[in-house]
Amino acid sequence: ENSEQEQQSGDEPLPTDAGKLTTDEQVSLPVFNKQALRLYFKALAPAVGVIGVIGVFMLPRLTDIGSNLWLGHWTSHPSEVELSTAVTVFAALTFITVVAERTRSVLLFDGGVKAGTRFFSDLLSGVMSAPMRFFDTSPLGRVLNRFTSDTSSVDNSMPSAVGQFL
Numbered sequence: 001e002n003s004e005q006e007q008q009s010g011d012e013p014l015p016t017d018a019g020k021l022t023t024d025e026q027v028s029l030p031v032f033n034k035q036a037l038r039l040y041f042k043a044l045a046p047a048v049g050v051i052g053v054i055g056v057f058m059l060p061r062l063t064d065i066g067s068n069l070w071l072g073h074w075t076s077h078p079s080e081v082e083l084s085t086a087v088t089v090f091a092a093l094t095f096i097t098v099v100a101e102r103t104r105s106v107l108l109f110d111g112g113v114k115a116g117t118r119f120f121s122d123l124l125s126g127v128m129s130a131p132m133r134f135f136d137t138s139p140l141g142r143v144l145n146r147f148t149s150d151t152s153s154v155d156n157s158m159p160s161a162v163g164q165f166l
Contacts, residue, residue, distance in 0.1 A: 039115055063093050064097050111159075116155045123147060
């Protein structure tokens with residue numbers, strides 16, 4: 001009786017997805033999940049270890065703070081420190097800051113390249129070892145789009161996000 005009323009009112013029953021080959025893509029947020037961050041940090045850490053990574057990322061900040069404190073002390077009490085000593089200490093702290101910042105940038109870039117390469121390799125391996133049903137039910141454009149957007153996120157967004165975090 002209900003089906004007759006639905007047909008009389010113009011409402012048709014909704015079709016089911018039983019015969020549908022493709023399925024709707026499910027979005028996985030956030031892009032930087034724990035697994036992706038763990039992979040990225042594993043790519044950063046082998047060169048200098050976890051303590052080294054933390055040290056390399058903290059050293060530029062600490063030496064920058066030290067040079068500002070030294071400059072403040074020197075300008076507040078100019079008669080207590082000889083000019084040559086004050087300039088030498090300030091120049092040394094500034095030089096260490098520049099070298100540490102450069103080291104940090106190189107480490108972040110190198111780790112980013114390693115993480116991106118490993119992520120791409122794992123992603124390609126997963127797609128290539130997928131059962132044939134996956135290729136029958138997933139449009140090639142969707143697979144390609146997801147592949148490129150994920151690798152783009154790891155290559156472009158992850159280094160700056162990790163750099164800002166550290």
